[in-house]
Amino acid sequence: MSTKVISLVSIGAHPSSGRARRAEQDARAVELGLQLAGDNLQVVHAGDPREEALRAYLGMGLEHLDVLEQPAGADVLGVLGDYLRQAGAQLVLTGSQAETGEGSGMLPFLLAEKLGWPLVVGLAEVESIENGTAQVLQALPRGQRRRLKVRLPLLATVDNAAPKPRQSAFGPARRGVLAEHQVAVVEDPVLGDDALQPARPRPKRLKVIKAKSGADRMKAATAKASGGGGKVLKDVSPQEGAEAILKLLVEEGVLR
Amino acid sequence: MLNTLLPILLFTALALAVLGALRRVRMWRRGRPSPVNLLAGLLAMPRRYLVDLHHVVERDKYMSKTHVATAGGFVLSAVLAVLVHGFGLHNQILGYALLVATVIMFSGALFVFKRRLNPPSRLSKGPWMRLPKSLLMFAASFFIATLPVAGILPEGTGGWVLVALLGVGVLWGVSELFFGMTWGGPMKHAFAGALHLAWHRRAERFGGGRSTGLKPLDLEDRSAPLGVEKPADFTWNQLLGFDACVQCGKCEAMCPAFAAGQPLNPKKLIQDMVIGLAGGTDANFAGSPYPGKPLGEHGGHPHQPIVNGLVDAETLWSCTTCRACVEECPMMIEHVDAIVDMRRHLTLEKGATPNKGAEVLDNLIATDNPGGFAPGGRMNWAADLSLKLMADVKTTEVLFWVGDGAFDMRNQRTLRAFVKVLKASGVDFAVLGLEERDSGDVARRLGDEATFQQLARRNIQTLAQYRFQRIVTCDPHSFHVLKNEYGALGGEYQVQHHSTYIAELIAAGKLNLGQHKGGSVTYHDPCYLGRYNGEYEAPREVLRALGIEVREMERSGFRSRCCGGGGGAPITDIPGKQRIPDMRMDDIRETAAELVAVGCPQCTAMLEGVVEPRPQIKDLAELVADVLIEQDAPAPATSPAAKREPAEVH
Numbered sequence: 001m002s003t004k005v006i007s008l009v010s011i012g013a014h015p016s017s018g019r020a021r022r023a024e025q026d027a028r029a030v031e032l033g034l035q036l037a038g039d040n041l042q043v044v045h046a047g048d049p050r051e052e053a054l055r056a057y058l059g060m061g062l063e064h065l066d067v068l069e070q071p072a073g074a075d076v077l078g079v080l081g082d083y084l085r086q087a088g089a090q091l092v093l094t095g096s097q098a099e100t101g102e103g104s105g106m107l108p109f110l111l112a113e114k115l116g117w118p119l120v121v122g123l124a125e126v127e128s129i130e131n132g133t134a135q136v137l138q139a140l141p142r143g144q145r146r147r148l149k150v151r152l153p154l155l156a157t158v159d160n161a162a163p164k165p166r167q168s169a170f171g172p173a174r175r176g177v178l179a180e181h182q183v184a185v186v187e188d189p190v191l192g193d194d195a196l197q198p199a200r201p202r203p204k205r206l207k208v209i210k211a212k213s214g215a216d217r218m219k220a221a222t223a224k225a226s227g228g229g230g231k232v233l234k235d236v237s238p239q240e241g242a243e244a245i246l247k248l249l250v251e252e253g254v255l256r
Numbered sequence: 257m258l259n260t261l262l263p264i265l266l267f268t269a270l271a272l273a274v275l276g277a278l279r280r281v282r283m284w285r286r287g288r289p290s291p292v293n294l295l296a297g298l299l300a301m302p303r304r305y306l307v308d309l310h311h312v313v314e315r316d317k318y319m320s321k322t323h324v325a326t327a328g329g330f331v332l333s334a335v336l337a338v339l340v341h342g343f344g345l346h347n348q349i350l351g352y353a354l355l356v357a358t359v360i361m362f363s364g365a366l367f368v369f370k371r372r373l374n375p376p377s378r379l380s381k382g383p384w385m386r387l388p389k390s391l392l393m394f395a396a397s398f399f400i401a402t403l404p405v406a407g408i409l410p411e412g413t414g415g416w417v418l419v420a421l422l423g424v425g426v427l428w429g430v431s432e433l434f435f436g437m438t439w440g441g442p443m444k445h446a447f448a449g450a451l452h453l454a455w456h457r458r459a460e461r462f463g464g465g466r467s468t469g470l471k472p473l474d475l476e477d478r479s480a481p482l483g484v485e486k487p488a489d490f491t492w493n494q495l496l497g498f499d500a501c502v503q504c505g506k507c508e509a510m511c512p513a514f515a516a517g518q519p520l521n522p523k524k525l526i527q528d529m530v531i532g533l534a535g536g537t538d539a540n541f542a543g544s545p546y547p548g549k550p551l552g553e554h555g556g557h558p559h560q561p562i563v564n565g566l567v568d569a570e571t572l573w574s575c576t577t578c579r580a581c582v583e584e585c586p587m588m589i590e591h592v593d594a595i596v597d598m599r600r601h602l603t604l605e606k607g608a609t610p611n612k613g614a615e616v617l618d619n620l621i622a623t624d625n626p627g628g629f630a631p632g633g634r635m636n637w638a639a640d641l642s643l644k645l646m647a648d649v650k651t652t653e654v655l656f657w658v659g660d661g662a663f664d665m666r667n668q669r670t671l672r673a674f675v676k677v678l679k680a681s682g683v684d685f686a687v688l689g690l691e692e693r694d695s696g697d698v699a700r701r702l703g704d705e706a707t708f709q710q711l712a713r714r715n716i717q718t719l720a721q722y723r724f725q726r727i728v729t730c731d732p733h734s735f736h737v738l739k740n741e742y743g744a745l746g747g748e749y750q751v752q753h754h755s756t757y758i759a760e761l762i763a764a765g766k767l768n769l770g771q772h773k774g775g776s777v778t779y780h781d782p783c784y785l786g787r788y789n790g791e792y793e794a795p796r797e798v799l800r801a802l803g804i805e806v807r808e809m810e811r812s813g814f815r816s817r818c819c820g821g822g823g824g825a826p827i828t829d830i831p832g833k834q835r836i837p838d839m840r841m842d843d844i845r846e847t848a849a850e851l852v853a854v855g856c857p858q859c860t861a862m863l864e865g866v867v868e869p870r871p872q873i874k875d876l877a878e879l880v881a882d883v884l885i886e887q888d889a890p891a892p893a894t895s896p897a898a899k900r901e902p903a904e905v906h
Binding site for chain 2: 019021059060167172174
């Protein structure tokens with residue numbers, strides 16, 4: 001079985017110091033890739049090949065890492081899509097969201113759309129790959145797992161449910177090669193000068209504790225987070241469905 | 257007949273010994289090069305043997321006297337035997353001298369024999385049980401064979417029977433003592449030991465010196481291995497050093513990890529390295545195994561990886577680098593160097609630092625502290641102390657190196673106490689503030705030489721911008737690294753532990769101290785202050801100045817037992833049967849002291865981790881600050897402060 005596995009990696013930033021490092025989720029994508037493909041794993045980064053933080057991925061035991069040279073702020077979508085198609089990738093693994101740059105978490109979705117591939121979010125484990133179909137476990141909230149059968153080629157994002165990345169060692173990191181590839185550069189028209197602004201933390205919903213007894217509080221603390229006021233719509237016409245959604249949006253104050 | 261038989265036996269044995277020596281030398285030369293002055297080493301060897309080594313052996317009076325008689329008698333008898341019986345110089349004076357020498361050797365060997373009747377568990381058995389008999393046989397045979405030479409018995413006494421008996425005795429004796437010396441018998445320690453002393457990798461240890469800093473890896477040299485993977489990656493004189501082991505087990509008896517039931521025995525580790533350099537398995541090892549690891553399952557070869565063949569990784573990670581084994585070793589073997597060398601390979605090449613190791617190293621790289629705290633919070637503990645920053649003052653008398661204890665709430669109490677003492681003494685001091693980084697101690701001992709050198713270089717760069725007379729720190733680990741390990745990277749400073757500095761302040765009369773009132777006190781010597789840097793007296797002086805009579809533990813001073821917190825051991829956390837700090841707390845309880853004075857944030861954390869009820873733990877700085885009488889500071893006016901309106905809470 002030789003499925004071409006590619007892990008896409010980005011430059012991370014340490015949450016408390018902001019210093020460049022391997023991105024946590026991308027490192028998990030590399031770990032998963034190494035467990036699946038061993039030495040045949042290919043790791044790709046679109047960005048600056050002189051970035052030393054990339055060596056932290058090499059330190060996981062990679063001989064080389066392919067870097068599609070891109071300036072900061074370029075739109076890497078097209079470049080990555082073309083590259084993956086040409087490389088004959090069967091399984092592409094990536095983190096859910098970058099720690100630096102735009103970090104919108106949209107890249108996997110846009111990439112899957114562009115390639116016309118299925119996308120699995122929150123991949124926890126690849127159980128088997130047979131006859132062009134992968135059987136995988138997808139992580140759902142609260143420790144649940146969903147078993148999926150997906151045809152290849154496949155794009156999958158990993159988050160913290162995937163195996164912990166192995167330690168990056170100095171020796172292989174120093175020996176490994178950052179292989180530059182010259183590719184076309186596409187300016188990102190959306191990412192203008194003032195397109196970015198600091199994120200504001202999302203307001204939290206106030207938690208009203210109605211519980212009277214300890215047992216109730218326990219239940220409230222351990223129960224699944226749910227809106228409570230929601231309802232399940234089944235077999236309704238599109239018109240009715242849209243009205244229900246609109247009503248909810250107005251109730252929640254999203255639309256006025 | 258004896259006159260023909262003895263020369264043949266003697267010279268055959270000597271020839272075989274030379275052959276064995278050449279073979280052994282070839283084994284050592286498989287190691288990597290090491291810069292050693294061969295001739296100067298050989299010239300210095302007798303002194304190192306007679307003075308430095310003897311000092312260590314002298315701690316056990318019984319053994320030192322036994323060894324002097326046996327070894328001295330043997331060397332003398334061997335030389336004289338070669339002259340008298342080998343070259344046939346049948347001179348009566350020489351004969352008498354040989355008789356005296358063999359008697360000395362025989363009486364020494366009797367004591368060796370006596371100790372072997374009921375040997376303690378630390379001693380290796382096996383071939384070592386045979387050694388006293390061989391010594392007695394050698395001495396007795398040559399004694400009887402020399403009687404005619406001295407003219408005490410007529411030539412030819414005893415006839416063929418005696419000749420045959422003496423022939424067997426001499427054969428046994430010279431086999432063990434001449435060629436057994438170079439072919440791997442128990443007497444190998446004499447041959448390898450002498451050369452090991454001559455070409456020791458830390459020549460500074462001799463003549464009363466001290467050399468405890470780890471040797472740096474040359475990271476610029478891409479061809480040099482990153483640490484030790486196979487026995488041949490050690491330097492040749494390290495391999496030679498392993499061969500010098502006498503298997504006396506003094507290291508085993510002192511090792512905190514061995515006592516805690518963790519899979520480490522320093523003596524076995526050194527013997528495993530000998531197996532590695534010669535090839536074979538550990539089935540014939542005649543001492544205590546690594547706790548929980550049966551003998552006979554491990555083997556190695558000079559060019560085979562050590563870990564998970566010869567030695568398990570957990571064995572290497574059990575070490576707390578407390579240096580108790582090195583301190584005890586009469587052959588001056590460097591166990592800790594070897595362990596760190598092998599750890600370096602595991603961390604730098606394999607990325608196999610166990611448990612929290614990888615996380616701690618990542619944190620050190622990304623945040624300059626092992627806990628992964630935001631670097632901007634490094635001075636939060638001193639937010640209200642208005643400390644002077646080096647960046648502002650540029651020059652100061654005392655640079656207070658805070659250390660990573662700055663992020664630990666328990667250690668912050670110590671730091672604040674020390675600041676109080678410094679302020680009371682009126683000395684001019686400042687801190688680096690946010691410019692300070694971890695000293696690199698933990699990274700280095702976890703084998704991450706690259707991160708250590710990076711942290712060290714940055715710290716050296718920072719320190720180079722400022723002028724100060726000395727660095728003072730409350731952390732013996734930072735103290736050791738700054739004092740002994742930054743030098744190789746270009747940072748030479750005068751560094752003091754706070755206990756030394758406080759002792760100086762007290763001696764200079766700069767502190768107005770009251771008397772300690774909190775009951776009886778014992779003192780725990782931190783390894784990195786004591787064994788690593790020889791500072792046993794200053795902390796005790798400080799305690800005496802507080803009116804404390806220290807109730808010494810049985811294991812104190814250079815024999816102090818480690819708290820279990822060194823060498824990254826709490827991070828790699830190898831399971832054992834009990835915890836090292838619990839054992840240390842038992843030592844403390846034996847003194848019935850109500851309080852234990854410490855001088856190290858690691859020791860504080862480890863000992864405070866022992867469940868109550870137990871004696872209280874206080875740093876020296878806290879004890880001093882508690883009894884400080886501040887004269888010029890006006891007593892804080894108990895302000896008749898505005899009775900505050902209760903705040904309304906919603």
